[in-house]
Amino acid sequence: xxxxxxxxxxxxxxxxxxxxxxxxxxxxxxxxxxxxxxxxxxxxxxxxxxxxxxxxxxxxxxxxxxxxxxxxxxxxxxxxxxxxxxxxxxxxxxxxxxxxxxxxxxxxxxxxxxxxxxxxxxxxxxxxxxxxxxxxxxxxxxxxxxxxxxxxxxxxxxxxxxxxxxxxxxxxxxxxxxxxxxxxxxxxxxxxxxxxxxxxxxxxxxxxxxxxxxxxxxxxxxxxxxxxxxxxxxxxxxxxxxxxxxxxxxxxxxxxxxxxxxxxxxxxxxxxxxxxxxxxxxxxxxxxxxxxxxxxxxxxxxxxxxxxxxxxxxxxxxxxxxxxxxxxxxxxxxxxxxxxxxxxxxxxxxxxxxxxxxxxxxxxxxxxxxxxxxxxxx
Numbered sequence: 001x002x003x004x005x006x007x008x009x010x011x012x013x014x015x016x017x018x019x020x021x022x023x024x025x026x027x028x029x030x031x032x033x034x035x036x037x038x039x040x041x042x043x044x045x046x047x048x049x050x051x052x053x054x055x056x057x058x059x060x061x062x063x064x065x066x067x068x069x070x071x072x073x074x075x076x077x078x079x080x081x082x083x084x085x086x087x088x089x090x091x092x093x094x095x096x097x098x099x100x101x102x103x104x105x106x107x108x109x110x111x112x113x114x115x116x117x118x119x120x121x122x123x124x125x126x127x128x129x130x131x132x133x134x135x136x137x138x139x140x141x142x143x144x145x146x147x148x149x150x151x152x153x154x155x156x157x158x159x160x161x162x163x164x165x166x167x168x169x170x171x172x173x174x175x176x177x178x179x180x181x182x183x184x185x186x187x188x189x190x191x192x193x194x195x196x197x198x199x200x201x202x203x204x205x206x207x208x209x210x211x212x213x214x215x216x217x218x219x220x221x222x223x224x225x226x227x228x229x230x231x232x233x234x235x236x237x238x239x240x241x242x243x244x245x246x247x248x249x250x251x252x253x254x255x256x257x258x259x260x261x262x263x264x265x266x267x268x269x270x271x272x273x274x275x276x277x278x279x280x281x282x283x284x285x286x287x288x289x290x291x292x293x294x295x296x297x298x299x300x301x302x303x304x305x306x307x308x309x310x311x312x313x314x315x316x317x318x319x320x321x322x323x324x325x326x327x328x329x330x331x332x333x334x335x336x337x338x339x340x341x342x343x344x345x346x347x348x349x350x351x352x353x354x355x356x357x358x359x360x361x362x363x364x365x366x367x368x369x370x371x372x373x374x375x376x377x378x
Contacts, residue, residue, distance in 0.1 A: 033197065033210055034250035037231075040196035041189030045102040047144055047178075051133030053094045053116065053125055060094040060128075061120035068095040068120050075131065094122035098133050098146050106143075106184040111176040114146045124169035126152045135178060143184075148177035188246070192238045197249075202229030205257045213252040219245050260373030262341055264359050267378070271358060273341035280370035281337040 052071055053060070061068040069088045076083055100114045116130055128150050135144040150172035188195060197214075199207055207225040214223035214233055221236040239245045262273045344365075345358055366375040 030253050031256045033252045036256060037197050037199045039188055039246055040198050041186055042104045045137055047100045047102050047135035047137055049098040049133045049135040051096055051098050052131050053096050053128035055127055055129045056092045056094055058091045059124040060091045060122045063089050065120040071095055094118050095120045100135055100144060100178045102143050102184055104184055104186055106180045108180055110180040112178040114174040114177040116150055116172045118170035122170055125150050125172045126169055143182045144178045144180050146178040148174040150174060194234045197231040199229045204228045207231055209254045213254045262373055263376045265378045277341050277373040279339050279344060
């Protein structure tokens with residue numbers, strides 16, 4: 001069965017590669033306006049709130065967090081239970097900061113995802129439930145309410161002398177845990193006779209091409225690229241159905257010019273390069289020096305037969321240090337003119353360089369001026 005699965009997977013990969021090779025490059029580069037730009041005024045808003053997560057199995061905030069203790073006492077008072085702060089000593093509760101995004105044109109009753117993060121010294125939010133929490137915008141107005149069971153993508157277990165942790169158990173999600181209570185105040189920024197198109201990534205060429213594509217619409221009297229990130233659109237007369245006009249506008253197609261960019265994540269060792277990134281002729285020699293230092297502590301104990309215990313006779317700890325240095329052979333890799341980053345990485349992999357060594361080589365190539373593109377380090 002395993003051999004059949006491997007053969008099937010190979011057949012699928014060959015078919016996928018053949019399909020990708022048959023795609024016309026001009027068609028592959030064609031995108032819609034809404035894929036790279038948006039109408040001015042249409043955007044999300046950030047919502048924030050402070051709440052409590054109950055139901056934790058002894059992994060919540062300690063009594064040192066007075067804010068959590070006071071919040072629990074205040075919550076109980078709303079249910080008619082009068083307790084003082086000194087009566088609250090449970091680690092089953094954690095104070096959290098709740099965040100969410102208010103989508104553009106959101107209406108009451110719409111559900112959104114909610115993120116919850118611990119604000120105290122809680123060890124884990126696994127198994128917790130967020131109590132009803134109001135979420136407010138930057139203007140201080142209430143826009144949503146959040147509540148529900150947390151989904152935590154990690155765990156933490158502790159023993160007397162050891163602990164085991166995976167990912168971040170103090171951060172969790174509540175899918176569809178927020179309910180919109182007030183409509184989004186943002187609308188399309190227009191005076192009835194004009195509107196603006198804002199590019200997600202400013203680019204002079206793409207802004208000019210968007211303006212050229214918009215000029216072909218019958219309702220439009222003019223379109224002009226104000227700068228690399230904005231295109232102004234004017235109408236011959238106020239449109240009767242603005243939504244329909246925007247729908248036709250954002251579905252216009254154009255050939256996008258992509259930036260030659262290499263993204264490097266040093267934390268995870270990930271390298272992502274676009275197909276347009278090319279290299280100049282370059283030779284790479286990379287070696288490694290490994291230094292290992294080990295310390296051993298030896299105890300010199302006086303023999304009680306020959307020495308009697310006294311003020312000048314005692315046990316002595318003597319350290320023994322050992323240093324070993326190993327320098328690897330520096331492999332030489334030559335890359336021809338016009339090669340891609342994928343070709344370079346393949347050659348470096350052949351020379352058995354690790355991912356982090358590949359990242360160091362890319363940084364050096366960029367400094368040498370042989371990388372025709374932008375190098376982004378995260």
